[in-house]
Amino acid sequence: MKKCTYSLLMLLGFALTFMGCGEQSKSSNGALTSNAAEKVYVAPGEHDEFYAFLSGGFSGQLSVYGLPSGRLLKIIPVFSQDAEKAWGYNEETKPMLNTSHGFVPWDDAHHPDISQTNGELDGRWVFINGNNTPRIAKIDLSVFETTEIIEIPNSAGNHSSAFVTENTEYVVAGTRFSVPVPQRDMPIAEYKGNFKGALTFISVDPEDGGMDIKFQLMMPGFDYDLSHPGRGKSHGWFFFTTYNTEEASSLLEVNASQNDKDFIAAVNWKKIEEYVNNGGGTKMPANYAHNVYDEETHTATSTMKKEVLVVNPTEVPGAVFFLPTPKSPHGCDVDPTGQYIIGNGKLSADLTVHSFDKMIAAIEGKKFDGEAYGIPILKFEDVLAGQVKSGGLGPLHTEFDGEGNAYTSFFISSEVVKWKLGTWEVVDRQPCYYSVGHLMIPGGNSRKPFGKYVVAMNKITKDRYLPTGPEVTQSAQLYDISGEKMELLLDFPTVGEPHYAAGIAADIVKERSKKIFELKDNKHKYGIQSDSDVRVERNGKEVHVYMSMIRSHFNPDNIEGIKVGDKVYFHVTNLEQDYDVPHGISIIGANTSELLIMPGQTETFVWEPKQPGVWPFYCTDFCSALHQEMQGYVRVSPA
Ligand code: CUK
Numbered sequence: 001m002k003k004c005t006y007s008l009l010m011l012l013g014f015a016l017t018f019m020g021c022g023e024q025s026k027s028s029n030g031a032l033t034s035n036a037a038e039k040v041y042v043a044p045g046e047h048d049e050f051y052a053f054l055s056g057g058f059s060g061q062l063s064v065y066g067l068p069s070g071r072l073l074k075i076i077p078v079f080s081q082d083a084e085k086a087w088g089y090n091e092e093t094k095p096m097l098n099t100s101h102g103f104v105p106w107d108d109a110h111h112p113d114i115s116q117t118n119g120e121l122d123g124r125w126v127f128i129n130g131n132n133t134p135r136i137a138k139i140d141l142s143v144f145e146t147t148e149i150i151e152i153p154n155s156a157g158n159h160s161s162a163f164v165t166e167n168t169e170y171v172v173a174g175t176r177f178s179v180p181v182p183q184r185d186m187p188i189a190e191y192k193g194n195f196k197g198a199l200t201f202i203s204v205d206p207e208d209g210g211m212d213i214k215f216q217l218m219m220p221g222f223d224y225d226l227s228h229p230g231r232g233k234s235h236g237w238f239f240f241t242t243y244n245t246e247e248a249s250s251l252l253e254v255n256a257s258q259n260d261k262d263f264i265a266a267v268n269w270k271k272i273e274e275y276v277n278n279g280g281g282t283k284m285p286a287n288y289a290h291n292v293y294d295e296e297t298h299t300a301t302s303t304m305k306k307e308v309l310v311v312n313p314t315e316v317p318g319a320v321f322f323l324p325t326p327k328s329p330h331g332c333d334v335d336p337t338g339q340y341i342i343g344n345g346k347l348s349a350d351l352t353v354h355s356f357d358k359m360i361a362a363i364e365g366k367k368f369d370g371e372a373y374g375i376p377i378l379k380f381e382d383v384l385a386g387q388v389k390s391g392g393l394g395p396l397h398t399e400f401d402g403e404g405n406a407y408t409s410f411f412i413s414s415e416v417v418k419w420k421l422g423t424w425e426v427v428d429r430q431p432c433y434y435s436v437g438h439l440m441i442p443g444g445n446s447r448k449p450f451g452k453y454v455v456a457m458n459k460i461t462k463d464r465y466l467p468t469g470p471e472v473t474q475s476a477q478l479y480d481i482s483g484e485k486m487e488l489l490l491d492f493p494t495v496g497e498p499h500y501a502a503g504i505a506a507d508i509v510k511e512r513s514k515k516i517f518e519l520k521d522n523k524h525k526y527g528i529q530s531d532s533d534v535r536v537e538r539n540g541k542e543v544h545v546y547m548s549m550i551r552s553h554f555n556p557d558n559i560e561g562i563k564v565g566d567k568v569y570f571h572v573t574n575l576e577q578d579y580d581v582p583h584g585i586s587i588i589g590a591n592t593s594e595l596l597i598m599p600g601q602t603e604t605f606v607w608e609p610k611q612p613g614v615w616p617f618y619c620t621d622f623c624s625a626l627h628q629e630m631q632g633y634v635r636v637s638p639a
């Protein structure tokens with residue numbers, strides 16, 4: 001009888017599966033089908049619960065997603081020119097991409113981090129690093145635009161960036177490559193002892209967010225991979241993973257993995273800050289660009305800075321220590337209480353967890369195990385809190401849910417492993433498809449994570465999506481972590497390679513982000529206030545067109561008197577005062593992108609007509625029923 005019922009159920013199960021409506025059935029791709037769909041469904045017109053800011057990797061940008069739906073809301077241009085928003089094309093934003101190497105309209109963006117107050121996300125700014133030409137950018141979340149970019153001198157790779165301390169006192173940028181400091185022509189083989197690793201502390205103005213390099217800590221020539229600030233009890237410290245502590249100039253012969261243990265560098269930045277505030281440190285010549293977008297003039301300016309304050313770790317006794325950490329640690333993560341510092345040794349199966357209290361005790365007891373370049377090395381056993389026997393391979397990064405659990409990504413075994421802080425026991429594991437890099441729990445970098453979801457950012461998406469030629473999309477996956485077991489809910493494609501992400505409850509950000517640019521506050525040099533200001537001014541071969549746009553016309557819309565060989569500047573002001581009505585403009589043959597101009601703002605593009613004729617321009621952004629009528633002509637006569 002029992003057997004009979006069982007087979008009946010089996011049969012029923014089969015039938016349901018064949019009909020494609022098996023309840024809670026696991027599809028061959030690992031997703032829980034029915035329940036998962038409900039959990040990520042955000043009904044039309046409803047808002048997502050979280051914003052997620054995903055780094056665009058080699059796209060150089062920052063993309064904004066809603067969670068749990070995984071819907072792409074916006075791509076914020078940061079380090080790369082963006083035709084859609086004219087970023088780096090119009091005269092106003094070109095200076096944002098200026099560097100000491102000239103105009104660099106691309107970068108490799110890795111790690112976004114959201115500003116904090118008292119260890120909690122305040123939703124004011126997102127910071128993100130450019131790896132290639134070392135830069136840190138700040139995105140203002142009242143407008144979702146990049147408003148400041150600072151170049152990092154004496155650096156290369158800029159990978160252990162851009163993480164913020166718990167009152168956003170500093171955003172920190174650590175060099176990945178050590179380089180000659182100052183840069184100079186020298187044999188590469190003389191790396192050891194000559195190259196330096198700069199850890200840069202950029203102060204952030206609590207009012208306007210203005211960034212400024214406070215000091216650079218000039219560390220030994222290791223590679224500085226990732227970092228995280230202390231928080232709570234360890235606030236005032238910053239931790240950096242290192243590799244290649246052998247200082248090999250070539251990693252070809254696995255030189256760099258000779259040492260059984262590399263280090264986590266623990267930096268007491270409060271101590272160094274005090275030293276610097278009392279006149280400590282040495283000013284050294286350095287060229288770096290500091291680019292600021294002014295929200296009143298809607299115009300960026302680029303300033304070339306000339307010097308930087310450098311501090312040697314041995315100048316400030318008691319400020320820098322090394323914690324031995326096995327096997328090329330990659331991620332360096334600190335739990336929400338600030339007690340545990342986790343080094344993810346990517347060549348090891350086990351995770352090493354250091355204890356902040358034990359570290360302080362060992363420092364106070366002066367229990368050192370030698371030194372490197374004058375920096376004391378603590379004893380591994382003295383600082384070890386515990387080890388997680390993960391059973392996985394290739395641990396990279398750890399996030400926290402605020403409930404005493406940690407979640408570590410394993411690149412090689414391609415999984416998320418959940419374990420308990422303090423007991424180090426593994427409580428769950430779920431596969432990722434495939435090869436996960438970072439994880440992100442909204443607020444996971446703060447004292448108060450919103451422990452509801454974890455996003456896995458995967459390097460490989462073999463077969464997960466429709467094929468699109470040899471370059472298949474990169475991918476993120478969303479897991480529900482509200483229960484004891486994690487549950488895979490959703491795959492969603494990403495823009496570029498999503499190295500890392502930062503997430504925040506939407507309520508903290510969304511009302512503030514409906515900012516209106518008031519026309520009366522428009523201080524743009526070429527801005528106008530009304531249609532009575534529109535005009536065309538000629539100055540030799542230079543022509544300035546002061547133009548307005550409002551539903552649904554340009555003014556002036558017919559322009560004559562332009563000649564081949566002229567340089568025509570179109571200064572176009574959007575007179576709209578509804579916050580979400582931009583207009584666009586471009587003209588035939590313009591060697592730039594269109595301008596998408598927000599209400600109350602002015603933007604400028606340059607046009608150098610090459611042929612006589614009557615050339616049309618039009619609005620490029622749908623704005624009303626008469627959008628198609630929003631157009632005009634420029635008459636160009638022979639020179
Ligand atoms: S990461 Cu940048 S190489 Cu593990 Cu933060 Cu992907």
Ligand code: CUA
Binds near residue numbers: 551623
């Ligand atoms: Cu203005 Cu379309």
